[in-house]
Amino acid sequence: MAGHIQDRWYKTETDTNGKESKVKSDRFGTGLRYRARYVGPDGTEKSKSFRDGQKRLADQWLKDIEADMTSGQYVDPRAAKTTFQQYTEKWLSTLGADPNTIESMNSQLRLHAFPYIGSRPLGSFKPEHIREWVAQLEASVPGSYGRIIYANVRGALSAAVDDGYLSRNPVSARSVKPPAVDPKRVVPWSAERVFAVQAAMPARYRAMVDLGAGCGMRQGEILGIAVEAIDFDSDTLHVVQQLKLSSSKPVFALPKGGKTRDVPIPGPVADALRAHMKQFPPVEVTLPWKTPDGPKVTKRLVFMAPGGNHVWRTSLNEESWKPALVAAGVIPKPETKADGYAAAREHGMHALRHFYASALLDGGENIKAVSEYLGHSNAALTLRIYAHLMPSSQERTRTAIATVYDEARRTV
Numbered sequence: 525m526a527g528h529i530q531d532r533w534y535k536t537e538t539d540t541n542g543k544e545s546k547v548k549s550d551r552f553g554t555g556l557r558y559r560a561r562y563v564g565p566d567g568t569e570k571s572k573s574f575r576d577g578q579k580r581l582a583d584q585w586l587k588d589i590e591a592d593m594t595s596g597q598y599v600d601p602r603a604a605k606t607t608f609q610q611y612t613e614k615w616l617s618t619l620g621a622d623p624n625t626i627e628s629m630n631s632q633l634r635l636h637a638f639p640y641i642g643s644r645p646l647g648s649f650k651p652e653h654i655r656e657w658v659a660q661l662e663a664s665v666p667g668s669y670g671r672i673i674y675a676n677v678r679g680a681l682s683a684a685v686d687d688g689y690l691s692r693n694p695v696s697a698r699s700v701k702p703p704a705v706d707p708k709r710v711v712p713w714s715a716e717r718v719f720a721v722q723a724a725m726p727a728r729y730r731a732m733v734d735l736g737a738g739c740g741m742r743q744g745e746i747l748g749i750a751v752e753a754i755d756f757d758s759d760t761l762h763v764v765q766q767l768k769l770s771s772s773k774p775v776f777a778l779p780k781g782g783k784t785r786d787v788p789i790p791g792p793v794a795d796a797l798r799a800h801m802k803q804f805p806p807v808e809v810t811l812p813w814k815t816p817d818g819p820k821v822t823k824r825l826v827f828m829a830p831g832g833n834h835v836w837r838t839s840l841n842e843e844s845w846k847p848a849l850v851a852a853g854v855i856p857k858p859e860t861k862a863d864g865y866a867a868a869r870e871h872g873m874h875a876l877r878h879f880y881a882s883a884l885l886d887g888g889e890n891i892k893a894v895s896e897y898l899g900h901s902n903a904a905l906t907l908r909i910y911a912h913l914m915p916s917s918q919e920r921t922r923t924a925i926a927t928v929y930d931e932a933r934r935t936v
Contacts, residue, residue: 527562527589529582558582562589570601597691604647606689609638611646612680622777623815624770632673633680636661641677646689649681651697662703670703709912712882713875717852724851726844729835731800732827735761736876737883738793740898743873744768745779747835750823751806759794761787763899765823767834773816774834776823785899801826809834845873881906882913 535549556573560582564570574582592598612633616626640657641649654677661670678695685693694700722733735741735749739761748767755762764784765776778784789797809825811834812818829835846865849855855866877898884894891914895906 527560527586529579529586530559530561531557532559533557533576560586562586564600565593565598566600572601592691599647599688599691601647603689605645607643607645608649608680609642611684611687611689612638612642615680615683622770624768627771629676633676636665636670636673637677646681646684649690649694651694651700654694654697654700658701658703665703667703667705671705674702710878710882710909711870712878712913715879717854718876718879720852721848721854724848728800728804728830729827729840729844731796732873733876734793734796736873737879738790738796739787740877740880741787742766742780742877742899743837746873747825747827747837747840748776748823749826751801751826752824754789754797754826756789756794756798759789759791761789763787767811767825767837769837770815773812774836775812775814775816775818776821777814779899781899781901783899783901785896787897797826804828807832841872881910885910885914 532555533549533552534546536544537547538544557576558574558579559571560574561569561571572582572585574585589598613630616630616633619626637657640660641653644653657677658670658674661673665673674695678693681690681693681695684690718733718737722730722737725733732746735746736743741749741761741763744766745763748765749761749763750765753762753764762784763779763786766779768775768777770777804827806824806826807828808822809828810820810822813821825834827835829839842865846855846868849868849871850857850865854871855868858865881894881898884897885891891907891910892903894910895903898906900906
């Protein structure tokens, strides 16, 4: 057995003849009678007390401790008392990820996880607690967003297992499922809509639409594109950075996922960029790299705000993009200025990337190339998003089999 059990109500005394006998201690009849004790892997003594009549439970507790030590499932009881919020906040501080990512994760957990499971000790977690929390999550946030929060909770609990705070991850149980997601297919814009929105944009921002619809760039990549990233000799666009916010401060950083890429520049897009830079000469902008306290980097940005500074995403969306959506009939015009524009998540500048992907697939480009040009982590992700936009293979199948039949019949 991993330890021993002390009976606090009795003590052993030895008489003058060396004979041992049990006698009542000063604590007889008061407090918890049995104390099960053992020495943990860290060399310190651990214990747990049990009431009178629970010696069998104390024995079983020690046997369970011994079994856990043997199987590698042992968790220090003191560590198991650490709450999910206490551990997760510590875990987030050691991730070393992008500050924006950490800030976003912290916000999501603070709003949607800590109020429900934050105070629960890690050692008490069971799959049912996660199932109950997921049900609450599904009732409060969209499924796709809920899955991100779910993944963060799963990551924190996995780290807790690695660090010895938890014997197994309750999220990994078969009975636990992530928040359900209503499948929503991407509906790409028509070319008429793309050009109608572009025509309604201020002249200094119209070439942004060319980069989104003609090169598949993300909004942050468009805002951060520098002159040196455009190679007119080889008609290639080097997507190597973006303009983003880190702790509410503008910074230059690598594209999403740290994935740089080269994208072909179609002729009309190259012409639009040349005309844009002639009308609005690029200006040098100096910003920190990656974090607000990162090294300063100077870039000649292609797009500038009217005041000569870099373009702020929020200002662009509210002052230029949404008015253009209204002019193109994509969203309704606000009845009053106080009303503001309607939410248009599916009609953000990301819609231009969807148009780009759909145009490539419709033109017969293979999914691997489309994935590379979009900067996706892998082709499987691209396929999940855009598979329904790929030209149907049914007619090709009919033609291929019919051809085989025709050739066989001619030889008979």
